[in-house]
Amino acid sequence: METIKKKRTGPVIFSEYKRGDAIKKALSMTREDILFELKDSKLKGRGGAGFPTSTKWMLTAAAKADKKFLVCNADEGEPGTFKDRVLLMEFPELVFDGMVVGGYTIGAQKGIVYLRGEYEYLLKPLEDYLEVMRKDNLLGKNILGKEDFNFDIEIFLGSGAYVCGEETALIESLEGHRGEPRNRPPYPINTGYLGRPTSVNNVETLAAVSHIVIRGGIWFAKFGSDKSTGSKLFSVSGDCEKPGVYELPWGIKISELLKIVEAKNTKAVQIGGASGHCVPKSQFNRTLAYEDVPTGGSIMVFNESRDMLHVLKNFMEFFVDESCGQCTPCRIGNVKLLEGVEMIEKGEFTFAHINKLKDLGRTMQLASKCGLGQSSPNPFISILENFNDEIFNAGNGGRNGK
């Protein structure tokens, strides 16, 4: 891979960190103390769902079992997201140290990194890195002399399935099955990998843990807003001068972010990837935070020249491709929504039918088994509603007058 390493700086994740420090500090603390620090930090899962990390780890720690697992979810498949690639490539120490801290806290003996197949080129450097950690006793038996703390990390390669980013689908595929999501509950914290308590955490969450252990939860909570503490890595792509990964505090306005990445003539921003929401210009004063527009970090910028119906079609094709096919609302619903987009494209639609499809979308949001089908109607509904003038009224009912 022919990329140049940039010198990155930021308030939290990209601030200075020395390899192994978080492990040393954590092993001098009790498990309860680490959980209290996490609670103070109010850290929420960075994958997008935003479940409090301290609660997840507390429940996994409290579960009784002969074995427990910690899984690092590096199946970053959401279109427009690439922060985990940057973290794993340039800051593996943060992620792996966070995993060891997590293993210690919940009482797991084994950590598994579920690396998406598309990032196969990261496998070798990461395995080499783990080997160095083993030599320095940051992994293995009695880590850093701490008796009875044994923890090792294994990397598991995915094979190109977006749905495996969903934690139960991920576990299914780890167990050698088709990556089809399970019903929840039971949650993985009780019945996870091989039926054992398993905590599945996003790459960025684990990286944040390393910093929290060193500098404390109160320090972390100073950044961002009251409900969305700390900072967030935003993966910015699309029509802007400076695409890339940015670390910014939560609560930043969309318009401020657009200024930073030097986006001009922006018409719309897709926030949260294909399954997120499309925000039109009139709402650029909204803030990126769990309490306003939540996101796993994907920001795609569209300028005035872009055809929003084309964007929507690309998203719906993605979901038709990636639906696992297990539950009916998602398997058939996405195909119907895509057909609707194609009807609009050809100018062969009725408003009655499109409105029915919007209803179908809302049904999918309620009735689908996992997050994929629950969120795939989001772009359909938000793009058709926010850009109805462009799509339906600009020409004679055709698209954009074309």
Next chain:
Amino acid sequence: MFVAEKNALSEEIESLVNKYGNNRSSLLMILHEIQQKHRHISEFAQQEVARLLNIHPVEVYSVISFFAFLNSNPKGRNLVRVCQTISCDMQGKSGLVKAIERELGIKIGETTKDNKFTVEYTNCLGLCDMGPAMAINDQVFLQLTPEKAVELLGKVK
């Protein structure tokens, strides 16, 4: 398939099972390695994996058919995947694909007659800030132009 080839494949799969362990959890890693080396997982390979892991062959097939990066039908020696998701699309994916199709004389999804290349679309490669992106086997290439993409194909053996 000749008997000697079959034996070689059996031995190879046996060593993979030894490496990853003969339990169901090793299935995806074993399939991944076979796929990497042979560019597909033949029916015979599926049966061998099933036998050694003590599961039904159809279980192996069901996993293969689920994942985009695993296939049971043979493909070209080199796999070219062009990212089709929106960020790469906006940065000129279709120009890239047209140039590749012209140069190789095939349509996307097809394999060249000499079996050298199979060209496919893939969903987001996670390189949205440096698109349009394309993968040749396990290597990725960024910020491509149609000309550069074709040049890269020329360098592949």
